[in-house]
Amino acid sequence: MLLYVTVGTNNLDRAIEFYDPVLRTLGYERLFTNHDEAGYASQRDIRCRFWVVYPFDKQEASVGNGSMTALLAPDRPAVRAFHAAALLYGGTDEGPPGIRPFHENFYGSYVRDPDGNKLSAVCEAPE
Numbered sequence: 764m765l766l767y768v769t770v771g772t773n774n775l776d777r778a779i780e781f782y783d784p785v786l787r788t789l790g791y792e793r794l795f796t797n798h799d800e801a802g803y804a805s806q807r808d809i810r811c812r813f814w815v816v817y818p819f820d821k822q823e824a825s826v827g828n829g830s831m832t833a834l835l836a837p838d839r840p841a842v843r844a845f846h847a848a849a850l851l852y853g854g855t856d857e858g859p860p861g862i863r864p865f866h867e868n869f870y871g872s873y874v875r876d877p878d879g880n881k882l883s884a885v886c887e888a889p890e
Contacts, residue, residue, distance in 0.1 A: 767831050769814040770880040771824030775801065776817045781852045781876055786813070788844035789836050789884060828877040835882040845884035846872035853875050853877045 772778040776851025779801050779811045786803050790806055795802035795811050813832070819825050836842045850856060858873035871885040 765812075767810070767812045767814060769816050769876070770832060770876070771818050772815050772876075772878045773817075773824050774877075775799070775815065775817060777853070777877055780841055781849070781854060782815055784852055785845060785848045785854070785876075786834075789834055789841055791834075792800055795822070802855050826881070831873075831881040831883055833885050836884045836886040838888065839886050839890055842872050842884045842886050846874060849874035849876070849882070854882075857881060 766810065775776040779793065779796070782803065785836065786792070790805050791803045792806060792812065793801050793805050800814055800816040801838045813834070814884055834845075836845060839860070845858075846860050854874040856873075857875055858871075860872040863869045863871050864886070868887050868889050869885065870887070870890075871883050873881065873883045875881050
């Protein structure tokens with residue numbers, strides 16, 4: 764359903780320092796960078812699916828209340844690695860790795876990036 768997702772930043776260099784190691788835990792790499800944006804995808808994807816950008820209107824980036832990007836994790840250790848890397852590289856905890864009440868195998872963690880964007884890594888496979 765989704766073609767791509769963007770999150771805003773006020774400091775692209777700082778965002779790249781956060782997202783490079785954090786998204787690597789889920790198998791995503793930065794495949795594109797210019798002065799306004801950085802794009803991430805898996806190596807087998809045909810396009811970048813996750814973008815960190817300066818807002819197009821040149822205004823300050825702000826956080827959407829109630830918005831969150833959930834990223835697919837290949838397994839539960841990747842969810843834990845994502846959460847740990849996010850905290851190590853300047854993110855804040857919004858919920859440690861664990862089973863959530865959405866269904867019996869919904870294993871996720873929640874963080875905010877340095878700009879305040881809320882992210883989740885989720886594995887729905889049984890352990």
